[in-house]
Amino acid sequence: MDINAKNLLEKLNNNHALSIDEYDYLLKHMDIDLMNVASEFARIKQRQHYGNKIFVRGLIEFTNFCRNNCYYCGIRRDNSDCERYRLSKAQILECANVGYDLGFRTVVLQGGEDFAYTDEDICEIIRAIKSSNPDMVITLSIGERSRASYEAYFNAGARRYLLRHETANPELYAKLHPQEMSWQNRMDCLQTLREIGYQVGAGFMVESPGQTTYDLAMDLKFIQDFKPDMCGIGPYISHKETPFAKETSGGADTTLFCLSLIRMIYPQILLPATTALGTVDEHGREKGILAGANVLMPNLSPTSVRSKYTLYDNKICTGEEAAECVTCLRNRVTAIGYEIVEDPGNRSGFNTN
Numbered sequence: 001m002d003i004n005a006k007n008l009l010e011k012l013n014n015n016h017a018l019s020i021d022e023y024d025y026l027l028k029h030m031d032i033d034l035m036n037v038a039s040e041f042a043r044i045k046q047r048q049h050y051g052n053k054i055f056v057r058g059l060i061e062f063t064n065f066c067r068n069n070c071y072y073c074g075i076r077r078d079n080s081d082c083e084r085y086r087l088s089k090a091q092i093l094e095c096a097n098v099g100y101d102l103g104f105r106t107v108v109l110q111g112g113e114d115f116a117y118t119d120e121d122i123c124e125i126i127r128a129i130k131s132s133n134p135d136m137v138i139t140l141s142i143g144e145r146s147r148a149s150y151e152a153y154f155n156a157g158a159r160r161y162l163l164r165h166e167t168a169n170p171e172l173y174a175k176l177h178p179q180e181m182s183w184q185n186r187m188d189c190l191q192t193l194r195e196i197g198y199q200v201g202a203g204f205m206v207e208s209p210g211q212t213t214y215d216l217a218m219d220l221k222f223i224q225d226f227k228p229d230m231c232g233i234g235p236y237i238s239h240k241e242t243p244f245a246k247e248t249s250g251g252a253d254t255t256l257f258c259l260s261l262i263r264m265i266y267p268q269i270l271l272p273a274t275t276a277l278g279t280v281d282e283h284g285r286e287k288g289i290l291a292g293a294n295v296l297m298p299n300l301s302p303t304s305v306r307s308k309y310t311l312y313d314n315k316i317c318t319g320e321e322a323a324e325c326v327t328c329l330r331n332r333v334t335a336i337g338y339e340i341v342e343d344p345g346n347r348s349g350f351n352t353n
């Protein structure tokens with residue numbers, strides 16, 4: 001293990017802050033020993049703030065239509081092989097009710113940027129879920145919208161919003177997205193969401209095509225500065241029907257190391273062990289928790305549509321019923337000494353009422 005890198009980890013653990021160059025140094029010197037030290041530090045912070053509790057969010061992937069054409073994404077606009085679907089309001093409500101009965105107190109309504117659902121449609125869905133289950137916290141993950149739209153959803157009862165920034169480097173963003181998409185607009189959206197009062201989730205891909213350790217270091221510095229309430233990260237995984245079909249997918253290790261660093265940067269953060277991590281490594285989600293993650297996001301979408309929401313190839317958990325997923329995850333989490341709890345799972349210190 002590189003001794004300077006170990007010293008930097010200790011500095012990060014104590015001060016929660018490093019420079020971009022220091023993060024870059026850590027990433028360049030990552031090895032199994034350094035990963036182990038980082039995960040030990042991260043687990044101490046995780047336990048200080050959340051004990052052995054793991055929060056779950058029920059994911060409802062309600063539309064795979066998207067107006068965008070991100071080069072890495074399987075449901076991008078130009079993928080004519082993608083079998084498109086939209087769930088009705090009644091179907092979405094049914095998924096949320098099933099989730100409630102299974103113990104979920106948060107649902108994430110996730111979709112492509114699909115404007116076939118008007119703002120009023122989205123607000124109606126939010127109100128219907130809240131009216132059936134008043135203590136269900138609603139998270140939205142439906143991309144870039146106007147301030148007025150974000151405000152309308154908030155007023156209807158949504159309290160969290162996930163919008164991955166994908167990369168903190170605008171130059172890399174321009175290589176991963178067509179020119180019509182704007183890194184600045186995405187960053188502005190995150191700021192707007194925070195100003196409105198949402199708990200905000202950012203996030204980035206790890207080992208995306210062309211990404212350097214310096215790019216990843218910029219992401220870590222962004223997390224340090226912006227302090228999102230939640231941060232979703234996962235390895236880049238290629239999809240066969242995208243312009244990046246031949247690009248190499250990332251592995252689990254760099255994501256695991258980044259999870260530990262993020263837990264040290266912002267100990268209170270909500271940090272999912274993502275499905276992408278479980279896709280590149282059979283035990284990726286357990287390893288993610290042991291690296292500092294404290295959130296899992298099992299799928300509540302009807303099994304008939306699961307396999308159609310494929311942002312990347314070989315996505316796991318597309319066949320099981322929601323109840324099976326919950327049982328499977330509960331067993332996996334218990335086996336490593338943690339416990340899935342029936343709780344809205346707010347970032348410590350934040351109230352969603």
Ligand code: SF4
Nearest residue numbers: 066068070073076112
């Ligand atoms: S990554 Fe999101 S915004 Fe981009 S094409 Fe896929 S669903 Fe649409």
